[in-house]
Amino acid sequence: MKDNAVSSNRPIQQTLATYGGLLVAILVLLGFFGVFAKNFLTTTTLLTMANSIPDITVLAVGMTLVLIAGGIDLSVGSVLALSACFLGWLMVDLKLPLWLASLGAIALGACCGGLNGWISSAFRIPAFIVTLGMLEIARGSAYWITDSNTKYVGSSLGWFSDPIAPLGVSASFLIAAAVVLAGQWLLHQTVLGRLAIAIGTNAESVRMAGIRTTAPMVTLYAICGGLCGLAGMMQSARLSTVDPNSGAGMELSAIAACVIGGTSLRGGQGSVVRTFFGVLVISILQTGLAQLGATDPIKRIVTGGVIILSVLLDSLRKQSAIR
Amino acid sequence: MKDNAVSSNRPIQQTLATYGGLLVAILVLLGFFGVFAKNFLTTTTLLTMANSIPDITVLAVGMTLVLIAGGIDLSVGSVLALSACFLGWLMVDLKLPLWLASLGAIALGACCGGLNGWISSAFRIPAFIVTLGMLEIARGSAYWITDSNTKYVGSSLGWFSDPIAPLGVSASFLIAAAVVLAGQWLLHQTVLGRLAIAIGTNAESVRMAGIRTTAPMVTLYAICGGLCGLAGMMQSARLSTVDPNSGAGMELSAIAACVIGGTSLRGGQGSVVRTFFGVLVISILQTGLAQLGATDPIKRIVTGGVIILSVLLDSLRKQSAIR
Amino acid sequence: QPKASNTSLPPASPDKPKIALVMKSLANEFFSTMAEGAKQHQSQNSPQYELIVNGIKDERDLARQAAIIDEMIAAKVQAIVVAPADSKALVPVLRRAKLAGLVVVNIDNKLDEEILKAESLTVPFVGPNNRLGAQSVGQYLAKSLKPGDQVAVLEGIRTSFNATQRRLGFEQAMKDAGIQIVDSQSANWETNQANTIAASMLNAHPDLKAILAANDSMALGAMAAIKAANKTDTVQVVGFDNISAAQEAIRQGKMLATADQHGDQLAVYGIELALKLLQDPNSIPEDRETPVDLITAGSLPQ
Amino acid sequence: MLKLDALTKDFATRAVDQVSLEFAPGQVHALLGANGAGKSTLCKMIAGLIQPSQGSMLLDGKKYSPDSKRQAQSAGVQIVHQELNVLATLTLAENLFLSNLPNRWGILSRRTMHRRACEILSDFGLGDLDPHALASSLGVGQQQLLEIAANTWQPTQVLILDEPTAALSNRESQRLFEKIHLWKHQGVAILYISHRLAEVQALADRISILRDGKLQGTWSRGELQECDIVSQMTNPSKSMAPISSTLRPSPAVSTRQALRVEQLWLSPKVQEVSFSLRAGEILGVAGLVGSGRTELLRAIFGADRASGGSLQVADKPACKPFRNPNEAVRSGLVMISEDRKADGLLLTESIAANIQLPMLDRTGLGRFALTQARQARCLAETYCRDLAIRCDSSNQSVGTLSGGNQQKVVLAKWLERDGAVFLMDEPTRGIDVAARELVYEVIRNLAKAGKGILVVSSDLEELIGLCDSIGVMSNGRWTTSFSGPNYEPQAILEAMFAGYSPP
Numbered sequence A, B: 001m002k003d004n005a006v007s008s009n010r011p012i013q014q015t016l017a018t019y020g021g022l023l024v025a026i027l028v029l030l031g032f033f034g035v036f037a038k039n040f041l042t043t044t045t046l047l048t049m050a051n052s053i054p055d056i057t058v059l060a061v062g063m064t065l066v067l068i069a070g071g072i073d074l075s076v077g078s079v080l081a082l083s084a085c086f087l088g089w090l091m092v093d094l095k096l097p098l099w100l101a102s103l104g105a106i107a108l109g110a111c112c113g114g115l116n117g118w119i120s121s122a123f124r125i126p127a128f129i130v131t132l133g134m135l136e137i138a139r140g141s142a143y144w145i146t147d148s149n150t151k152y153v154g155s156s157l158g159w160f161s162d163p164i165a166p167l168g169v170s171a172s173f174l175i176a177a178a179v180v181l182a183g184q185w186l187l188h189q190t191v192l193g194r195l196a197i198a199i200g201t202n203a204e205s206v207r208m209a210g211i212r213t214t215a216p217m218v219t220l221y222a223i224c225g226g227l228c229g230l231a232g233m234m235q236s237a238r239l240s241t242v243d244p245n246s247g248a249g250m251e252l253s254a255i256a257a258c259v260i261g262g263t264s265l266r267g268g269q270g271s272v273v274r275t276f277f278g279v280l281v282i283s284i285l286q287t288g289l290a291q292l293g294a295t296d297p298i299k300r301i302v303t304g305g306v307i308i309l310s311v312l313l314d315s316l317r318k319q320s321a322i323r
Numbered sequence C: 001q002p003k004a005s006n007t008s009l010p011p012a013s014p015d016k017p018k019i020a021l022v023m024k025s026l027a028n029e030f031f032s033t034m035a036e037g038a039k040q041h042q043s044q045n046s047p048q049y050e051l052i053v054n055g056i057k058d059e060r061d062l063a064r065q066a067a068i069i070d071e072m073i074a075a076k077v078q079a080i081v082v083a084p085a086d087s088k089a090l091v092p093v094l095r096r097a098k099l100a101g102l103v104v105v106n107i108d109n110k111l112d113e114e115i116l117k118a119e120s121l122t123v124p125f126v127g128p129n130n131r132l133g134a135q136s137v138g139q140y141l142a143k144s145l146k147p148g149d150q151v152a153v154l155e156g157i158r159t160s161f162n163a164t165q166r167r168l169g170f171e172q173a174m175k176d177a178g179i180q181i182v183d184s185q186s187a188n189w190e191t192n193q194a195n196t197i198a199a200s201m202l203n204a205h206p207d208l209k210a211i212l213a214a215n216d217s218m219a220l221g222a223m224a225a226i227k228a229a230n231k232t233d234t235v236q237v238v239g240f241d242n243i244s245a246a247q248e249a250i251r252q253g254k255m256l257a258t259a260d261q262h263g264d265q266l267a268v269y270g271i272e273l274a275l276k277l278l279q280d281p282n283s284i285p286e287d288r289e290t291p292v293d294l295i296t297a298g299s300l301p302q
Numbered sequence D: 001m002l003k004l005d006a007l008t009k010d011f012a013t014r015a016v017d018q019v020s021l022e023f024a025p026g027q028v029h030a031l032l033g034a035n036g037a038g039k040s041t042l043c044k045m046i047a048g049l050i051q052p053s054q055g056s057m058l059l060d061g062k063k064y065s066p067d068s069k070r071q072a073q074s075a076g077v078q079i080v081h082q083e084l085n086v087l088a089t090l091t092l093a094e095n096l097f098l099s100n101l102p103n104r105w106g107i108l109s110r111r112t113m114h115r116r117a118c119e120i121l122s123d124f125g126l127g128d129l130d131p132h133a134l135a136s137s138l139g140v141g142q143q144q145l146l147e148i149a150a151n152t153w154q155p156t157q158v159l160i161l162d163e164p165t166a167a168l169s170n171r172e173s174q175r176l177f178e179k180i181h182l183w184k185h186q187g188v189a190i191l192y193i194s195h196r197l198a199e200v201q202a203l204a205d206r207i208s209i210l211r212d213g214k215l216q217g218t219w220s221r222g223e224l225q226e227c228d229i230v231s232q233m234t235n236p237s238k239s240m241a242p243i244s245s246t247l248r249p250s251p252a253v254s255t256r257q258a259l260r261v262e263q264l265w266l267s268p269k270v271q272e273v274s275f276s277l278r279a280g281e282i283l284g285v286a287g288l289v290g291s292g293r294t295e296l297l298r299a300i301f302g303a304d305r306a307s308g309g310s311l312q313v314a315d316k317p318a319c320k321p322f323r324n325p326n327e328a329v330r331s332g333l334v335m336i337s338e339d340r341k342a343d344g345l346l347l348t349e350s351i352a353a354n355i356q357l358p359m360l361d362r363t364g365l366g367r368f369a370l371t372q373a374r375q376a377r378c379l380a381e382t383y384c385r386d387l388a389i390r391c392d393s394s395n396q397s398v399g400t401l402s403g404g405n406q407q408k409v410v411l412a413k414w415l416e417r418d419g420a421v422f423l424m425d426e427p428t429r430g431i432d433v434a435a436r437e438l439v440y441e442v443i444r445n446l447a448k449a450g451k452g453i454l455v456v457s458s459d460l461e462e463l464i465g466l467c468d469s470i471g472v473m474s475n476g477r478w479t480t481s482f483s484g485p486n487y488e489p490q491a492i493l494e495a496m497f498a499g500y501s502p503p
């Protein structure tokens, strides 16, 4: 439970206690698929996996920050699509240079996020409903910008998703890794991060302490939105297209990753690094099941079961650790 | 805020204060579409609408109960599909009589719900993740039962959805109305309802009062699941088909209806009757936009906007009432 | 009914090639029939090849389909037979597959010519012409309507190539017959959405004579709306895909016609082409148009 | 320097009625009044947390009308709330500096923070705590100290302390008083609220008394006797027995056993505790803050799962410690917990619903049984009368009651549920002098009815006056027991420290 306590004594036990359960889950999954799926435990498969997770990782990091602050953002998938489409429009129709277009896409995402944060925080409306509204609005706008067409953007974004020669992983992956670390750092080492935890624990107490909660909430949501924009760029780069349908349903995957990683939906608790492990659990499961060629019913039943089990095991482990 | 306080003095003001904001929203929407959409304010359209909402109404009632108790059920759409498919299987393949098959479908729904409640309550796992897992499992099972095929069940369930001659509304609608009243009654007049509110307000206080929370939570989730089964029957009857894809995304609509109706996602507060008004807001919006022939982008942008606005107005109204 | 030819299959090799069939969504009857057909073909020809079948959860989730193709490349399959969820977005990842030395065959939904050209790629296509299929359904409907009658169209997801093709086919047929399309909305391939939208269409346009749905699921929703509005005798419905529920409805006279693209054969054709290419990498693949048949009460076995 | 002019606040009823007061720098101004008299409401208006309905304030001669706590803070007005606001997921240091985290460009300066936190914590007698530890590891008393520290380390002009000592024992209180003297010398105007009259007599330069929202008057130190204060606080029509005359142990302790605790462990804070409680006995538990008394009670009640030991309720065979409160309640235990906000009350629910809560399990018809709303209301009204709970109606939500009245609701809830053994953790926390007598009376009556009662209190005088015998917890161990009625306070105090001294 006490992930936030940064204590430097007994570092190994500490690390094990914090990440142990998840690591075991990941190893079990890897082992299982390694045995049953051919060519699963190969460099190619692992690199493929690494190169396909940057977008969901980046989304999940943003979601973790928002969840920790006691919010939720259901619009991440739609905002991803909207910023990707906006990027396509800026690049293809307006022919802006890549860096400017990217900046524009991320800024648009940040605006959507900031708006979510502002409305929910300033008017004390549940974030769930505000972001549900934003989900619809952003998706509609994405259709509107693209005229409901998938747009080909060519290889201009290619450097983003192409594997870097000696490493085998793409620039996206490295950026995503950096985002994870930056998120963890933000949470523990900055005023904003500490305020996020405080607000998530008890917003009323924070207000009683004379602190305004709107500004930090807007910032956090804007970060989450900006990360959606980044994820949109990553996805567009990977597919060389911008697609107004992209990211549908990704909000639930992102939340699942956070919760598997132990982030509390009631706010106040969570860790970005653990969220990353949650993403790994989900993506190993997906890839493994695809390589096994499991049928759709089985895929879904197994996915659901593993999601529940991994959280269940973690909870049982913690309870026994307390005793 | 205190919808739960049943006070009998000043009944009209009280009713207005409780339902006023929502009624205004509904009237505004009706007026708007009445002016701009052809043939909107006609008996036929209104009856069509009345006959198309029973399933979402019943789902939303179950969701309200669960939300008030501080839980959430993301699996309602999938469980709806699963029970509908199970119903189809019992009726078409096993040739069971309708009443037995219906009972079976509702029982299956209740089991899924009960399982959700038991896992999340007994092991203290966030309901969000448990029901997210159940979402996948139930959907997978629905595909599995039907072999991913839509099944035509013809008019065997017809009496359920056919308009009753003098009234113009279907049996489904009447049942849904009864469910709303029963839900409100359950919430305010029974021990289970009091416990739901108490647990949603502060589960720890309830535990420290020496009351077990697992049994009531299981019951509430099972009721929600059983209502999903009922909704599945209603939808199958209306569409004359059982379809493993049905109900996808309905969990978000149901939650939206609850929140528009003022149910708190943090638990402890809510009203079943107000949820019904929330359902009306959503369905008037959907029908009206379809009748206007709006394009998909516009539909989504407007839906999102209205969802946010209606909650925003309600919140502003309450704040000004306090002052 | 067209049958896949079993004659030209290569002989069994000691190192059986692995073929990946990547579809849109296994949750859809059309694709589950397709998968079923492919599996059956594989079990009949098990010495020749191995088969992995994969679909995505949501037809719109392009990213996941692209990821699956990457994963199949990593799993070292020799050929990929793909029904792309999007005609544009899948091209780059398929180019990766080709670069990795895989045989790629496109079925069902044709990849975009321009983008194939932009990525300098040739992929053989096996599939039906959705536009002509929809047009023939529309023409059959037009026979029972008069010029000037009002009809409405339920479209699929707008971004999907099939949806556009079918809508264009319907529109062409209606234009040819002088019939007026008064309303055209997307119900995203879904029964329940189609039900709501069709009900509204019936209310907004009381003189509607027919609803043309771009797939059978939406046709089922439209039928329910018509029944609820008590207009079973005046409003007709046509669909596309020939799922079993639609056949039932056609038999009962509640639906007029649908189109069959023979999903079970589609994948088989693709697999056969892939096997041929595997055996003889230098052969020049040709696109192959598969038949789309009009299904009416008359053409169904009773 | 701070002047209140006809300050008024209306809720459903008028909570503060035309109060005009003046606070001078370097003075401790005590504010007294019965529960619900409006003390906290008045403070909240001064601190900018709520806005007055009427009236105005002047600070240093300038108009002062803060619309947020932030504004009040920047004008130099600080408040320590009656209710705890410690954030359990943050560290002690972060809680201390929450409104002003030391940073450079938004990045925490952890080292600076740590250093200053160490200084401040040791200043408040929390020096043995690690500033990096999470606040969730603190007991209520320590949280209270932390809260005081967090709101007072910055220099201020006006400092409001709303019942700061309610959860503190003598040692901590003494340390706080030293700090108060220091602030006084620095010229801070201090507004001090407490229900402990002895404290007030010792500290206050001036005393103001509120009754039903109205100011009764202001007196200088020494002008009032305790009995005058009480008579000013309470309504003369409702006469109360004079204090301390009834403070005599009750006679009827039987030899029947009510509860026997054997070698109970709840590591690390409760270590092999054994004692027994007879029917009709009031057994007090004394100890310092953090000595593990709350943990002991929670372990007995099954709120936390004990790691070892056994329990014996009445003459039933000894059994393992309870696994959850449900088992405990069914075996006849009830517990009034210390932290009413976290685990005692449903704050947004009505008084009636709160009192009814423990009964919900008892209805024979099961869960679909109808609730007796009317019956619950009648019941609540009876308790409101008997325990003098100040409220608008039994429908008022508990969160809007004053602190002391909330405590009375907790009491009422368990009195209604009834049991053979009562575990009470700080039962009079925040309850005013007069009502406290009422609570003592209730406790004695319970004892007379043959219940076993275990009372934890930080107020040693209370224990001495109330209990048939007193056990002392020190550093997690049950060190000694004393039996009444003639205690030696000095010996008890020594026993409280015994566990901490080096062997």
Ligand SMILES: Nc1ncnc2c1ncn2[C@@H]1O[C@H](COP(=O)(O)OP(=O)(O)OP(=O)(O)O)[C@@H](O)[C@H]1O
Pocket: D011, D012, D013, D014, D015, D033, D034, D035, D036, D037, D038, D039, D040, D041, D042, D082, D390, D391, D392, D400, D401, D402, D403, D404, D405, D430, D432
């Ligand atoms: N938000 C509110 N809504 C309605 N009534 C309120 C609210 N806050 C306080 N009151 C009422 O105002 C009165 C004064 O409360 P207050 O908290 O000021 O009392 P107090 O003097 O601090 O008592 P205590 O000694 O018990 O802390 C009480 O009767 C209480 O019920």
Ligand SMILES: Nc1ncnc2c1ncn2[C@@H]1O[C@H](COP(=O)(O)OP(=O)(O)OP(=O)(O)O)[C@@H](O)[C@H]1O
Pocket: D136, D137, D138, D139, D140, D141, D142, D167, D269, D287, D288, D289, D290, D291, D292, D293, D294, D295, D338, D458
């Ligand atoms: N959740 C917890 N985790 C770890 N330690 C805890 C926890 N809660 C309390 N403690 C420790 O237990 C000790 C005893 O708690 P507590 O202060 O409640 O005891 P107490 O004797 O009842 O004192 P108080 O007067 O504060 O009620 C404290 O020193 C505290 O550090």
Ligand SMILES: [Mg+2]
Pocket: D039, D040, D041, D082, D162, D402, D403, D404
């Ligand atoms: Mg008070």
Ligand SMILES: [Mg+2]
Pocket: D139, D140, D141, D293, D294, D295, D338, D425
């Ligand atoms: Mg204590």
